[in-house]
Amino acid sequence: MIAVPREEYRESLDELRADVESMANDVLGQLQRALDALDGDDHGLAREVIESDDRINQRYLELEADCIDLIALQQPVASDLRFVAASFKILTDLERIGDLATNLARYALAGGSETIAEVRIQTIGETAHGQVRGAIDAYVDADPEACRAIADRDDELDAACQNASEAVVRELIAGTSDRWDVEQLLDDVSGVLLTIRDLERVGDHAVNIAGRTLYMSDGDPELIY
């Protein structure tokens, strides 16, 4: 059994892991509320999401500073170094997912994504949310297999987004002839297209997190691109 000195150092590594996880939970909460706001046309909830983004950004800066402190003061090497480096990058992905949740909330305020029948924003949203959840679980458990599964599942999300976008365009083409309010239709369509694009990006950030986590746990840069 190996005695483990540098107790404080080990504790700060554990703390960083817990902090990243808690920030991820916060971001996932934002994403879920933004999806709910879209679903229920809930402007109050949407505003709440937008206002909370500052908190996420603040937390991001704090945790980034913690990573820099660890590197400067403790000079981590080997798996510790890979863990800190991965966390540093994952924090950025989380902050971006927070921004995308804010975007979704803004689309909810602009209103009207429900008009396009074939597009199941909520289903796509659930998949994207699940990808982030899975990537963060993989990070906390340092689970390389889970990382690869996240990367594989991203193709499904991409396909769903692609299909949804095509459905929107089809609706646009079909709708122009029998709808008198072309302006409104264009607004709806662009809102839905942006929503789909942003959810696809959420998925991309989940893959980034999985890629950094795989590097962290196995030293394998396979999923980093």
Added chain:
Amino acid sequence: MSQTDTAETAENAETAATATNRTDSHGVSTTAGETVEETRPEWTSYEAGGETKLAVDDLDVHYGDDHALKGVSMDVPERSVTALIGPSGCGKSTFLRCLNRMNDRIRAASVDGTVEVDGENIYQDGVDLVELRKRVGMVFQSPNPFPKSIRENVSYGPRKHGDIETGLLAKLTGRAEPDREEALVERSLQRAALWDEVNDRLEDNALGLSGGQQQRLCIARCLAVDPEVILMDEPASALDPIATSKIEDLIEDLARDYTVVVVTHSMQQAARVSDQTAVFLTGGELVEYDDTEKIFENPESQRVEDYISGKFG
């Protein structure tokens, strides 16, 4: 000096010369398909870039009953910095001293295996130790200049080796070459990054220099005999951070022309200055040898990982 079993050594040399890889020389027996607890790291077939300057094969050192170094094999590429790290008593300094046979001076030490410099086994009979140590110079932990002038410290080696002649006899016989000596002293001090600090006081006693300057003077003294390999045993451990960084800069600079092997207790120093790092762990075992980036970012061995991360056993 009590080198044992010359016949075996010769056989080892032959084996080393014909072997295509040396994966079987670390005392952990593996056969195809068998898994051992400590997975054999891939570094055993590690080949650093460049020409091999020093080839060590199956080196064992005993100090009496103490088995200080166990079957160590590694190739040191020329014109690079190789760091040897590991806890006290792991055998890294013993290993370093084997590279120019400094252990010969320790009566109880016995050395088995081969150390080749440019393909020639330095442990075979008839090796001229003075010539060997001129080719493979050494710089020690504490700066140890002679209590003489700065100039004499640098010219001492070349004079002893007869590379330059000075003194009354040389003057009387017309063999003195003061210009050559002057040039050699300047060149060596320049190369050791000390010239600018001492060129106006070459006649001053070397003991009046600061610790960091003394260490660079020792490096200049080593360089003056035109070595090919420079061994350094914790060259900066007695120095402050500024003097340390000068030595580290110098080590990197020297590696453009010389093969540098440096023992250090500072893992950060090894990470900063070396191209490849060898990790020795308690028991005189070379556990992992690879590119320095690999060792510090993603080592193969869990024991190496624990050691460099500060989880000391």
